Amino acid sequence: MSQASPSLEFKEGYRRRQLITRIAWYVLMSLVALLIIIPMVWMFSTSLKPKSLLFTREIQWIPEVITLENYTKILDNPSTPIDTWFVNSLIIAVIHTVVILFLASTAAYAYARLNFPGRNLIFGMLLVTLFLPGILFLVPNFVTIYRLGLLNSFAGVLLPGFAAVFPVFFMRQFFLSIPKELEEAAQIDGASIFQTYFQIVLPLAKPALATLAIIEFLGSWNNFLWPLLILKERDMLTLQPGLRSLQGAYTSEYGLMMAGAVIVAVPVLALYIFLQRFIVQSVATTGLKG
Numbered sequence: 001m002s003q004a005s006p007s008l009e010f011k012e013g014y015r016r017r018q019l020i021t022r023i024a025w026y027v028l029m030s031l032v033a034l035l036i037i038i039p040m041v042w043m044f045s046t047s048l049k050p051k052s053l054l055f056t057r058e059i060q061w062i063p064e065v066i067t068l069e070n071y072t073k074i075l076d077n078p079s080t081p082i083d084t085w086f087v088n089s090l091i092i093a094v095i096h097t098v099v100i101l102f103l104a105s106t107a108a109y110a111y112a113r114l115n116f117p118g119r120n121l122i123f124g125m126l127l128v129t130l131f132l133p134g135i136l137f138l139v140p141n142f143v144t145i146y147r148l149g150l151l152n153s154f155a156g157v158l159l160p161g162f163a164a165v166f167p168v169f170f171m172r173q174f175f176l177s178i179p180k181e182l183e184e185a186a187q188i189d190g191a192s193i194f195q196t197y198f199q200i201v202l203p204l205a206k207p208a209l210a211t212l213a214i215i216e217f218l219g220s221w222n223n224f225l226w227p228l229l230i231l232k233e234r235d236m237l238t239l240q241p242g243l244r245s246l247q248g249a250y251t252s253e254y255g256l257m258m259a260g261a262v263i264v265a266v267p268v269l270a271l272y273i274f275l276q277r278f279i280v281q282s283v284a285t286t287g288l289k290g
Contacts, residue, residue, distance in 0.1 A: 070259035104167030112175035
């Protein structure tokens with residue numbers, strides 16, 4: 001009995017420390033979630049307020065007067081064709097995401113599995129570009145698009161983004177975590193490299209592809225500076241530079257801006273909810289190998 005008692009006390013102490021640690025993590029994660037949710041709630045609340053209630057001494061999370069005036073104004077105003085901007089942003093974001101998923105996954109598989117001269121050197125040179133600020137490529141990209149005659153076109157907005165390095169690095173790390181024996185078994189059965197890639201590797205990479213899809217869609221959807229430089233006609237604008245027109249030099253329509261921000265946020269939230277289980281699966285399997 002004298003030997004069992006210390007062991008029992010140790011187990012109880014370990015469970016108590018484990019419970020305290022878990023509670024602390026839940027509290028920390030709840031605070032982080034609040035920091036993210038509170039601005040979104042305030043944005044939605046402000047979009048439902050009339051202009052007379054935008055600036056009050058008391059904070060009103062639930063407006064005294066709820067109105068859809070800001071939404072009707074921004075949707076019915078010919079000078080702010082937000083439906084056209086929405087479609088433009090959606091087209092650009094979808095094309096960007098699909099092309100990046102294809103290019104990044106194929107390039108990453110080559111860097112992860114194929115042996116060719118200079119593979120590690122080339123990949124190392126690509127990684128170096130990740131440490132360079134994106135603004136550094138702004139002028140060269142603009143000159144390239146100008147000389148190609150792609151100003152004020154969706155192709156001009158899309159083309160530089162196809163050379164992104166991070167998606168290749170992201171997918172390569174995931175491919176390295178896949179057991180090589182699965183591919184070798186398929187090749188022994190007579191499968192070619194392309195068959196192995198499309199039939200074995202890609203189905204296993206769905207969680208990583210879903211995570212990358214959200215990252216790239218969100219980056220393209222929220223892109224502001226590059227579309228602002230390339231697109232000139234109002235009907236060609238995307239949501240981000242288009243909504244910028246609601247903020248003048250001396251006045252700002254905050255109610256309309258918040259309504260526009262809600263419209264911008266809805267597709268991203270819907271995409272995240274749709275792909276949430278793949279993202280959780282990707283995070284859960286990260287670092288597992290063999």
